Amino acid sequence: MTQTPVPNLRLHVENLSCRRGGRLIFEGVSLSLGGGEALALTGRNGAGKSSLIAMLCGRLRPDGGSIRIDGADEAELGELSHLVGHRDGLKTALTARENLAFAQDLLGSPAASPEAALAAVGLAHASALPVGYLSAGQRRRVALARLLVSRRPYWLLDEPMSALDAASQAMLAGLMRDHLRAGGAILAATHGPLGLDARELRIGP
Numbered sequence: 001m002t003q004t005p006v007p008n009l010r011l012h013v014e015n016l017s018c019r020r021g022g023r024l025i026f027e028g029v030s031l032s033l034g035g036g037e038a039l040a041l042t043g044r045n046g047a048g049k050s051s052l053i054a055m056l057c058g059r060l061r062p063d064g065g066s067i068r069i070d071g072a073d074e075a076e077l078g079e080l081s082h083l084v085g086h087r088d089g090l091k092t093a094l095t096a097r098e099n100l101a102f103a104q105d106l107l108g109s110p111a112a113s114p115e116a117a118l119a120a121v122g123l124a125h126a127s128a129l130p131v132g133y134l135s136a137g138q139r140r141r142v143a144l145a146r147l148l149v150s151r152r153p154y155w156l157l158d159e160p161m162s163a164l165d166a167a168s169q170a171m172l173a174g175l176m177r178d179h180l181r182a183g184g185a186i187l188a189a190t191h192g193p194l195g196l197d198a199r200e201l202r203i204g205p
Helices: 047-057 072-079 094-109 114-120 138-150 168-179
Strands: 010-020 023-035 038-042 063-069 083-084 154-158 186-189 198-200
Touching: 010 047, 023 063, 023 186, 038 047, 047 154, 047 168, 047 186, 063 072, 072 083, 072 168, 083 138, 094 114, 094 138, 138 168, 168 186
Parallel strands: 038 186, 038 198, 083 154, 154 186
Antiparallel strands: 010 023, 010 063
C-alpha cells in the first residue's frame, strides 16, 4: 500500500523519569527519533515500556525530563502520533468498516479509505462484520488498520505483533517498512523481532 509522505520531524526525549503509585519505574531515559527511523523498545515486564509510550503521545505526564519535537509544540505531540496499545479500543457493536470510519473522522487528516485499509491488512471480506464476531487476531488487524486511515508521522506501537499469526506479522512488517520509506517514524515496545531494521533501547536492567 503506497503511503503519503509525512513531514520530516524529529522527536527528542531527554532524561525522562516515571513514577507510578509513588514507585520509581524508570529514570534517565533519552532518545532521538526522526523520519525513516525505527526504534525497538525492550525490557522486562513492568519496566515501563507502556508508560513511556503513554508519555510520548501525551496521555501520561513524565515526573522529570523533557519531550520535544523539532518544528512542533509539545502540545501537538498527540496529534502527530498514532497509538496502538494492548487494548484494541474497538466498538464491538460496529462493523470493521464503521470502526475505521469513526477513527478517521475523529483523527482527521484522512489517508486511506476504511475499505482500502482493511484490504491492506487482509480483512476486506470482514468489512461488514461487527468486530465482536471477529477473532483476537482479526480484531488486532482492524486496530492496526487505523494506522492507515489518517496521516500521522509517529507510530507508537505497544507489542504490535501480539495475537498475530506469522502471515499477519509479515504483513505488518511490510506496512511498517512502507511507513518508514515515506518518511514516518516508529517506536515499538516489543519482546520479539519486528521484521525490520530498528535500533534498540532497553529500559531497566
